[in-house]
Amino acid sequence: MHGARIGVVAALDAEARVFSLAGALSHDALIEVGEQILLCISGMGPERATAATDRLIAAGVDGLVSWGTAGALRSERKPGDLLLPETVFWAGQCWAVDVAWRGSLAKSLSIPFHAGGVLSVDEPCGSRAAKAAFLMDYPSAQGVDMESGAIAAAAHDADTPFIVIRSVVDPADQSLPAVATTSVDAYGRPQALRLARGLLRHPAELSTLLGLGGQMQKALRTLRTVAPALRYAGKAA
Structure with missing residues (x-):
C-alpha cells in the first residue's frame, strides 16, 4: 500500500545490518530504512522487544515485523532455512500472524520457506534437550526465539x-556452547574479555563457536535475500 510504513523489530545488530545500514547503529532511536521501513534494534529478550514494539506503534507504523534469527525445533530445519510462521506461542498463549500480509510476502519470495509456528521463550534455548522438550509441548513449532511472542x-x-x-x-x-551466549551483549556484540575467559575455561568450544559463526552467516544471507521483498500488504494505510 502506498504510504504505509512497516515497523521492524530486530534484536541483534547483525540482523539489522542486512538492510545495508552503514556506520554505527543506534539503539536509542528509530532508524529509517528507505521510505517504508522504520527499524528498531531492541536487544535480546521479551522485555526489550516489548519496549521496541511500543516505540514503533507510537511512531504510527501500519504493521509490525518480528525479524531475525531463530533456533530450530524440528530436525528437518537446517541453518539458513527461512521460517514464515503462521502462529506464535508465548507464555501459554497463541497469536496468529496477519494472513493476507504473510500470504503476499510468501508469493513474492524466490526461496523456499516453512510455515507452522514459532515458540518464544524468556531465556536462551541453547541445549538439544530443551529444544526436544519444547517440541513435545508445541509440535507445530518450527523454531524458537526470544522476541516474537512479546511483539505479537x-x-x-x-x-x-x-x-x-x-x-x-x-x-x-x-x-x-556456553561461551556463545555468555560472551556477547544484548545486541549480539562480542565482548572480548568474556570471550577470552570463556575459551580459557573451555578451549574445546572454539571449533564449535567458529562453526556457529558460519551458521549465522547462512541465516543472515537468507534474511538479506528476503529484505527487498518486505512490503506492507495488510489494511489500507
Whole structure:
C-alpha cells in the first residue's frame, strides 16, 4: 500500500545490518530504512522487544515485523532455512500472524520457506534437550526465539497487524556452547574479555563457536535475500 510504513523489530545488530545500514547503529532511536521501513534494534529478550514494539506503534507504523534469527525445533530445519510462521506461542498463549500480509510476502519470495509456528521463550534455548522438550509441548513449532511472542502480544493489544520472519541458525540437534551466549551483549556484540575467559575455561568450544559463526552467516544471507521483498500488504494505510 502506498504510504504505509512497516515497523521492524530486530534484536541483534547483525540482523539489522542486512538492510545495508552503514556506520554505527543506534539503539536509542528509530532508524529509517528507505521510505517504508522504520527499524528498531531492541536487544535480546521479551522485555526489550516489548519496549521496541511500543516505540514503533507510537511512531504510527501500519504493521509490525518480528525479524531475525531463530533456533530450530524440528530436525528437518537446517541453518539458513527461512521460517514464515503462521502462529506464535508465548507464555501459554497463541497469536496468529496477519494472513493476507504473510500470504503476499510468501508469493513474492524466490526461496523456499516453512510455515507452522514459532515458540518464544524468556531465556536462551541453547541445549538439544530443551529444544526436544519444547517440541513435545508445541509440535507445530518450527523454531524458537526470544522476541516474537512479546511483539505479537503488543501488536494484538494495539490492533496492529504483524508477521514473523526468522532464519535458522542452530539446528535442533545442536547444543550451543556456553561461551556463545555468555560472551556477547544484548545486541549480539562480542565482548572480548568474556570471550577470552570463556575459551580459557573451555578451549574445546572454539571449533564449535567458529562453526556457529558460519551458521549465522547462512541465516543472515537468507534474511538479506528476503529484505527487498518486505512490503506492507495488510489494511489500507
